[in-house]
Amino acid sequence: MAAAAALPMLEQLSQRVIRILGCNPGAHRLQGTNTYLVGTGKRRILVDTGDSGIPQYISQLKSALEQFSVSLQEIVITHWHPDHVGGVDDICHAFGQKYAVSKIKRLSVPDVPLQETDYTFIKDQHTFHTEGATLKVHFNPGHTEDHFILHLLEDNIVFSGDTILGGTTTVVEDLHSYMKSLHDILNIGPSTIYPGHGHVIDNPGETVQGYINHRNMREQQILACLKANKDTAMEPMDIVKIVYVGVAENLHLSAANNVNQHLLKLQRDKKVESSDGVKWKISEKMDSSL
Structure with missing residues (x-):
């Protein structure tokens, strides 16, 4: 199999979405965690944050905010894994801000506590608003118990977290829930999927059906x-x-x-x-x- 093409560290994917790599490549992370700035205004939503203790990522995030002359409105976390939530405290510390951090609450064990801010626990169908973008939460467990995806309504794009990855399959915690979550993505019918790791998926229906x-x-x-x-x-x-x-x-x-x-x-x-x-x-x- 040919090696996947290298993803840029920073790339504007659409009018409303900028991808910033988490600078944390690994066997189950491909080239690293994909984090996304969403919106068109001066303050934007950050989806996922990569690992803790990665100064290169903080530098990339600062560069992105400076390049596009924007700031962070809030942070949204697709699930509890450390390569998605780990960077929250570093971001808050680096920018001197106690950002709102939203996720779905874990039920089996407590969520890993944050030091620099607090969680806001949300529910299925919650909607986030920022200038130029509306993100609707769809509870999508299976990879983890708290996993959700985000539907960008303006462009019919799904941020799939780790339910669907760009270039490989994912680790599953509960297959029964996971299979339902795959069908839920099919029912949304997105035009594009922006995954938690790997390349953009331009054939989402075919890819999800393949899974x-x-x-x-x-x-x-x-x-x-x-x-x-x-x-x-x-x-x-x-x-x-x-x-x-x-x-x-x-x-x-x-x-x-x-x-x-x-x-x-x-x-x-x-x-x-x-x-x-x-x-x-x-x-x-x-x-x-x-």
Whole structure:
């Protein structure tokens, strides 16, 4: 596969959107976190902030604000991961401002506290307004429990956070929720997706449907594997060795984690069963229908 083209550190993507790379490249971050300035006026919304302790990002953000003669109105965080929320305190400290920081509240554990400002916890369908731009929140869990996307109404653009990435697939925390979130993006029907990592997605319908098709294909493979071995309860790694033919062994652990997410979803769908959460069998109902 050809290497992805390098993204500029700073790029105006449209009349209303400027992308600033988070200067934090990594295996799961591609060239880094995409952060976005949104609006057309003198004060704009910043979507996500990258990691903490990245002075290069603060320098890039300052350069962007100076180049376009604008300032920050507020900060919006798509989810709690440190490469999205981590830069909040550094930004507030660098600019000497206690910016409003909005996100959806985590339920399983408390949100990581901020030192320089406070969270404003918002709900699904919340709307942010700034000059030239209206951003509508759509709760979009699966990657994380608190994840949301933003719909830029004026241009029919979706900021997808980490639900959809530009150039790779994403890590999933809850596959059942994630699949619904993919369909929710399809239902919005955006013309373009600006992802949390990677390149701009100009064919969003095809891309999101591709994500769905891939997951559905893997689900059918797992069900077929369990049916073929219906007399033996199987662990995720047992399934990996049958389904992930040709995949390098050093990737088998990640594949097993992926299979486990599928099994948990299929359990909720009443298609598989497990007495201990470790070994799995196809449900009697599914066995008779396959």
